[in-house]
Amino acid sequence: MTSSNRSRPERAQWLRSSxxxxxxxxxxxxxxxxxxxxxxxxxAELYPIEAVKxxxxxxxxxxxxxxxxxxxxxxxxxxxxxxxxRISAETGGTFTAANVxxxxxxxxxxxxxxxxxxxxxxxxxxxxxxxLGALDAWRPRAPSYRKLDWQSPDRTLLAKAxxxxxxxxxxxxxxxxxxxxxxxALLDAVRDAGTWLVEDDPYLTMQLDGPPGPSILAHAAxxxxxxxxxxVIYLGTVSKSLVPGLRVGWAVGDPEMIRTLTLTKQATDxxxxxxxxxxxxxxxxxxxxxxxxxxxxPVYRERRDALCxxxxxHLKDWFEWDVPSGGMFVWMRSRDGxxxxxxxxxxxxxxxxxxxxxxxxxxxxxxxTAMRVNFTRSSPEVIGEGVRRLGRAIEAYxxxxxxxxxxx
Amino acid sequence: MTSSNRSRPERAQWLRSSxxxxxxxxxxxxxxxxxxxxxxxxxAELYPIEAVKxxxxxxxxxxxxxxxxxxxxxxxxxxxxxxxxRISAETGGTFTAANVxxxxxxxxxxxxxxxxxxxxxxxxxxxxxxxLGALDAWRPRAPSYRKLDWQSPDRTLLAKAxxxxxxxxxxxxxxxxxxxxxxxALLDAVRDAGTWLVEDDPYLTMQLDGPPGPSILAHAAxxxxxxxxxxVIYLGTVSKSLVPGLRVGWAVGDPEMIRTLTLTKQATDxxxxxxxxxxxxxxxxxxxxxxxxxxxxPVYRERRDALCxxxxxHLKDWFEWDVPSGGMFVWMRSRDGxxxxxxxxxxxxxxxxxxxxxxxxxxxxxxxTAMRVNFTRSSPEVIGEGVRRLGRAIEAYxxxxxxxxxxx
Numbered sequence: 001m002t003s004s005n006r007s008r009p010e011r012a013q014w015l016r017s018s019x020x021x022x023x024x025x026x027x028x029x030x031x032x033x034x035x036x037x038x039x040x041x042x043x044a045e046l047y048p049i050e051a052v053k054x055x056x057x058x059x060x061x062x063x064x065x066x067x068x069x070x071x072x073x074x075x076x077x078x079x080x081x082x083x084x085x086r087i088s089a090e091t092g093g094t095f096t097a098a099n100v101x102x103x104x105x106x107x108x109x110x111x112x113x114x115x116x117x118x119x120x121x122x123x124x125x126x127x128x129x130x131x132l133g134a135l136d137a138w139r140p141r142a143p144s145y146r147k148l149d150w151q152s153p154d155r156t157l158l159a160k161a162x163x164x165x166x167x168x169x170x171x172x173x174x175x176x177x178x179x180x181x182x183x184x185a186l187l188d189a190v191r192d193a194g195t196w197l198v199e200d201d202p203y204l205t206m207q208l209d210g211p212p213g214p215s216i217l218a219h220a221a222x223x224x225x226x227x228x229x230x231x232v233i234y235l236g237t238v239s240k241s242l243v244p245g246l247r248v249g250w251a252v253g254d255p256e257m258i259r260t261l262t263l264t265k266q267a268t269d270x271x272x273x274x275x276x277x278x279x280x281x282x283x284x285x286x287x288x289x290x291x292x293x294x295x296x297x298p299v300y301r302e303r304r305d306a307l308c309x310x311x312x313x314h315l316k317d318w319f320e321w322d323v324p325s326g327g328m329f330v331w332m333r334s335r336d337g338x339x340x341x342x343x344x345x346x347x348x349x350x351x352x353x354x355x356x357x358x359x360x361x362x363x364x365x366x367x368x369t370a371m372r373v374n375f376t377r378s379s380p381e382v383i384g385e386g387v388r389r390l391g392r393a394i395e396a397y398x399x400x401x402x403x404x405x406x407x408x
Numbered sequence: 409m410t411s412s413n414r415s416r417p418e419r420a421q422w423l424r425s426s427x428x429x430x431x432x433x434x435x436x437x438x439x440x441x442x443x444x445x446x447x448x449x450x451x452a453e454l455y456p457i458e459a460v461k462x463x464x465x466x467x468x469x470x471x472x473x474x475x476x477x478x479x480x481x482x483x484x485x486x487x488x489x490x491x492x493x494r495i496s497a498e499t500g501g502t503f504t505a506a507n508v509x510x511x512x513x514x515x516x517x518x519x520x521x522x523x524x525x526x527x528x529x530x531x532x533x534x535x536x537x538x539x540l541g542a543l544d545a546w547r548p549r550a551p552s553y554r555k556l557d558w559q560s561p562d563r564t565l566l567a568k569a570x571x572x573x574x575x576x577x578x579x580x581x582x583x584x585x586x587x588x589x590x591x592x593a594l595l596d597a598v599r600d601a602g603t604w605l606v607e608d609d610p611y612l613t614m615q616l617d618g619p620p621g622p623s624i625l626a627h628a629a630x631x632x633x634x635x636x637x638x639x640v641i642y643l644g645t646v647s648k649s650l651v652p653g654l655r656v657g658w659a660v661g662d663p664e665m666i667r668t669l670t671l672t673k674q675a676t677d678x679x680x681x682x683x684x685x686x687x688x689x690x691x692x693x694x695x696x697x698x699x700x701x702x703x704x705x706p707v708y709r710e711r712r713d714a715l716c717x718x719x720x721x722h723l724k725d726w727f728e729w730d731v732p733s734g735g736m737f738v739w740m741r742s743r744d745g746x747x748x749x750x751x752x753x754x755x756x757x758x759x760x761x762x763x764x765x766x767x768x769x770x771x772x773x774x775x776x777t778a779m780r781v782n783f784t785r786s787s788p789e790v791i792g793e794g795v796r797r798l799g800r801a802i803e804a805y806x807x808x809x810x811x812x813x814x815x816x
Contacts, residue, residue, distance in 0.1 A: 007602035008639065009570045011668055012527050012549070044473040052476065052683075056464045065452040068460065068653035104512060104677040111676045115548050119420050136675035140523050141420075162417045194415035231416065245476035245682035260419055267544035268519045268676075269512040274653035275460075276681045 014140045029354040035386035037307075037373045038354035040172065040328055044377075046296050047243050048288060055282035059275075067278035073266045074258070075102025075250075076277035082284055083236070083250050091214070093221025095228050098255040101262055104272045106202055106235040106249035109261070110137040113198060113233065113251075116264045117162040118143045125158055126165040129361035129370075131172045131200065134165060145363035150182045158193035163233075169212045170203040170327025173361050173372035177325050183216045190231050196257070199234045205241040205293035206376075208301045209325040217252065229254045238280050240328075241289040247272065248280040304330070306380035307373065307387065314391030318398070319371075328376045337369040338404060339397065344371070347397040353389035422548045437762040443794035445715075445781045446762035448580065448736055452785075454704050455651050456696060463690035467683075475686035481674045482666070483510025483658075484685035490692055491644070491658050499622070501629025503636050506663040509670055512680045514610055514643040514657035517669070518545040521606060521641065521659075524672045525570040526551045533566055534573040537769035537778075539580045539608065542573060553771040558590045566601035571641075577620045578611040578735025581769050581780035585733050591624045598639050604665070607642045613649040613701035614784075616709045617733040625660065637662045646688050648736075649697040655680065656688040712738070714788035715781065715795065722799030726806070727779075736784045745777040746812060747805065752779070755805040761797035 010016065029036035059067050067076075074080060080097040087095045103109045110133065118124070118141035126134070128147040146157055148164055158164060166186065168178035190197040199216045220230035230253075237249035251261055265271070283289060307330055308323050318339055319332040334341065341357035348355060358370035373390075375383060398404045418424065437444035467475050475484075482488060488505040495503045511517045518541065526532070526549035534542070536555040554565055556572055566572060574594065576586035598605040607624045628638035638661075645657035659669055673679070691697060715738055716731050726747055727740040742749065749765035756763060766778035781798075783791060806812045 009525065009603055011524055015524060015668065015671065041478065044477060047473045047476045049468055049472055049476065053465060053468045056468075057461060060457055060461045060464075064457055065455045068455045068457065068651035069452060070449060070647075070652040104680065108677040115420065116423060117417065117420055133675075133678065139675060140672075195417055239478075243476035243683075244478040247677065247679065247681040247683075260423065263423065264548075267541075267547060269516040269655065270541065271655065272512065273655040273681050273684045275651075275655075275687070276684055279683070 012140070014142060025354060025356060028349065031352075034352045034354055035382055035389060036354040036377065037375075037383070037386045037390075038356050039374055039377055041374075041377045042240060042244065043296070043299065046299065048292050051283060051286075051288045051292075052243065052279065055279050055286070055288070058282045059278040062282070063278050067275050069274055070271050071274040071277075073262050073271050074100070075272065076274050076281055079248075079277050079281040079284070082281060083252065087217070087234070087252050091218035091221040092223050093218070093228050094225055095221070095252060099228050099252050099258060101251045101258050101265065102272060102277055103249045103251060103265070104247045104269070105239055105244070106200065106237040106251075107133050107137065108265075108268075108272070109235045109249060109251040110134050110198075110200070112261045112264045112268065113163070114138040114141040114143070115268070116260050117196070123157075123161040124163060124165055125154075125161040126363070127167060127171060128363065129173055129358060129367065130165070130363065131167060132356075132360050134200070135361075135363070147363075148186075150178060150186065153186050153189035155189050155193050158189055158195050161193070161195050163196035163198050164190055165198045165200065166216070167200045167203075168216060169201055170206060170324055170329075172203070172327070173329055173356065173358070174331040175322070175324030175327050175329050176331075177212055180213050183214075184219055187216055187219050187232070195231065197232045199232050201235060202237050202240055203327040204236065205289070206297065206300060206328065207326045208297060208304055212326065227255070229256070233257060238284070238289060241293045242280065242283055246276040246280050248277055300328075300376050303375040303378070303380055303383055307375040307383050310384045310387040311373075314387050315394065318394050328374055330373045330375060331370060332373055333370045338407060339394070340368045341371045342368045344393060344397050347393040347400075348390060350396065351389040351393040353386045353393065355390065420548070422550060433762060433764060436757065439760075442760045442762055443790055443797060444762040444785065445783075445791070445794045445798075446764050447782055447785055449782075449785045450648060450652065451704070451707065454707065456700050459691060459694075459696045459700075460651065460687065463687050463694070463696070466690045467686040470690075471686050475683055477682055478679050479682040479685075481670050481679050482508070483680065484682050484689055487656075487685050487689040487692070490689060491660065495625070495642070495660055499626035499629040500631050501626070501636050502633055503629070503660065507636050507660050507666060509659045509666050509673065510680060510685055511657045511659060511673070512655045512677070513647055513652070514608065514645040514659075515541050515545065516673075516676075516680070517643045517657060517659040518542050518606075518608070520669045520672045520676065521571070522546040522549040522551070523676070524668050525604070531565075531569040532571060532573055533562075533569040534771070535575060535579060536771065537581055537766060537775065538573070538771065539575060540764075540768050542608070543769075543771070555771075556594075558586060558594065561594050561597035563597050563601050566597055566603050569601070569603050571604035571606050572598055573606045573608065574624070575608045575611075576624060577609055578614060578732055580611070580735070581737055581764065581766070582739040583730070583732030583735050583737050584739075585620055588621050591622070592627055595624055595627050595640070603639065605640045607640050609643060610645050610648055611735040612644065613697070614705065614708060614734045614736065616705060616712055616735075620734065635663070637664070641665060646692070646697060649701045650688065650691055654684040654688050656685055708736075708784050711783040711786070711788055711791060715783040715791050718792045718795040719781075722795050723802065726802050736782055738781045738783060739778060740781055741778045746815060747802070748776045749779045750776045752801060752805050755801040755808075756798060758804070759797040759801040761794045761801065763798065
């Protein structure tokens with residue numbers, strides 16, 4: 001604070017205990033001389049600009065002033081119908097517009113879920129490590145966390161939780177694809193426990209090695225012809241299948257929960273942009289998202305492979321990883337936890353390369369044994385350069401730690 | 409809740425104590441057989457659809473993928489620059505992009521301010537009656553309220569508050585234009601008290617009887633050539649000057665506060681739609697918002713006059729009002745508080761006309777002596793029909809209350 005406002009009121013408690021590490025990453029990663037493997041951004045050069053232009057023209061011609069209104073809090077009606085129809089087709093269940101709330105990206109759905117369900121101290125059972133944006137979104141509600149055990153979900157723990165949180169498809173940050181058996185087991189446990197399960201699925205369309213199989217929502221919906229009212233609240237988005245700048249996402253769930261989230265959204269921003277939603281509708285109606293996804297997957301596959309092969313050359317003495325079958329990230333774990341990735345980051349800054357250290361994905365901020373490395377934003381050449389810089393950063397880090405030098 | 413989810417976790421406390429009265433109004437007011445004088449919506453038939461179409465084409469041609477990215481949390485950079493330049497010109501002060509955060513309508517700025525500043529029980533000193541959306545936005549943070557006394561702002565009270573909240577231009581719901589003397593006095597008090605002042609200015613461009621004079625922000629900025637760092641946080645929007653469906657608004661304030669709100673916004677939705685912001689930028693750069701505002705003001709003036717003259721014919725025995733010099737609403741007070749407007753609403757429903765009763769604008773939900781009547785959404789003919797229905801609703805209400813009948 002500057003001297004002029006030193007006497008002004010304090011910020012809310014959650015902000016006083018928070019930090020601006022993400023903003024620091026963003027600022028550093030955005031510098032032109034830096035190779036950023038930190039963000040979770042699609043490749044901007046692939047955005048379907050011409051298709052967006054045409055879709056906007058169609059949206060304004062077909063929907064006129066309806067595309068420019070505040071509109072319904074729940075979102076642009078034709079897009080809610082389209083999402084419901086697609087989810088019905090994908091899951092075999094029965095979904096209508098009453099099951100769908102459109103949001104400002106699926107990130108806003110996380111914010112709304114926190115507002116609608118969490119009072120201070122309330123429990124969330126979350127897949128760990130956890131998507132940083134979810135931790136950020138829920139911080140103002142001051143929840144407590146326990147780790148979701150995929151191997152054997154703890155019913156007693158789940159019964160105490162307001163909801164469980166999982167990213168079964170190519171999780172952020174780990175890239176893990178959760179097996180169908182584990183999905184079914186988690187759903188069983190959630191049902192027994194009588195709680196909600198938030199299934200966050202932003203990476204669905206980034207299937208680099210083939211389809212991931214049914215969502216947990218599909219397990220929950222079954223083949224029922226009755227309207228869906230199960231415990232899974234499913235979050236989707238066009239941020240990866242089209243473009244992030246439309247900020248169009250959706251929550252699909254039990255109609256009563258959708259009404260609660262709608263009431264919460266009304267108190268948050270009245271509605272998301274009908275204009276952006278009407279454009280997303282015209283794009284999806286024409287199948288542009290599916291075509292676009294199909295066209296970008298080979299590009300991302302090449303980038304993933306470039307990252308992994310270059311990393312095998314330069315990082316494998318100190319890090320290990322599984323090659324992800326989709327998504328945007330490789331999760332690199334320090335061998336035997338020997339390297340502190342918060343410390344390594346400082347050396348990476350010197351080498352002008354950015355990644356995201358594991359501490360920010362940890363409820364407690366303590367895990368410093370891994371790093372998230374993105375492969376979607378840059379060309380294979382730039383990724384290769386980034387990995388070589390990372391290799392040099394590791395060398396410098398290890399040289400500064402005499403106890404590590406003898407390990408290789 | 410249906411039986412299938414009766415056992416699921418309870419909603420957060422603020423929702424349990426909340427109600428869905430606004431949604432009920434919206435649903436009822438949206439019925440085709442109902443004349444709605446309830447909403448706060450612009451006239452959809454006046455939306456500049458063709459200009460939006462052209463601006464979108466320009467935005468995608470000029471800004472390309474930058475219009476389709478997540479982009480900076482703070483918003484589309486050229487639009488932040490444009491807002492800063494306009495505010496500088498309007499106020500005579502010095503504002504840069506560091507003073508500007510773009511939001512999903514100015515409604516989101518209210519949500520962010522609540523998150524960033526309010527812990528449970530913290531005090532807000534607000535103009536009363538208060539904009540319903542602000543009360544909604546802050547409910548999840550559980551503040552306490554005290555009424556802002558424009559006549560003689562209470563410094564001791566303000567010193568205890570996280571912020572003061574005011575809508576000096578054509579307030580919602582009352583339509584009141586606050587005098588320059590009172591603006592200056594409030595600013596003095598806020599400065600002495602060392603707190604923040606949120607100046608919400610959505611109706612600025614709806615000047616039906618000439619310009620409203622300087623904003624409180626202008627008083628605070630003075631003619632200083634130093635970058636603004638004063639106590640006023642000013643909220644603006646294109647919802648009334650262009651279209652609401654872009655959901656483009658802004659908060660202008662001290663750079664440190666803008667950084668706090670940015671951190672809060674990042675945790676809320678990562679960013680608003682760059683697409684919508686780039687279109688708003690192209691519209692504003694071309695001056696479309698100023699042209700559009702100039703063209704709709706005469707239409708709204710005619711509608712306001714139609715409402716007031718028809719009301720003089722049918723409502724004046726029971727209600728009194730000041731003709732507002734701008735904005736969207738006439739605030740009708742029951743003479744001697746004889747009529748309970750919550751009760752009257754039930755008779756209005758029978759007559760198929762909607763207004764908003766005063767109780768929803770009251771911190772305590774207790775004031776039942778007035779109603780907010782909108783004049784922007786419908787034609788003079790439809791407004792006239794609505795007022796006649798309201799007159800019949802009052803007759804029916806009064807007939808059902810023998811103690812009132814003798815009063816006329």
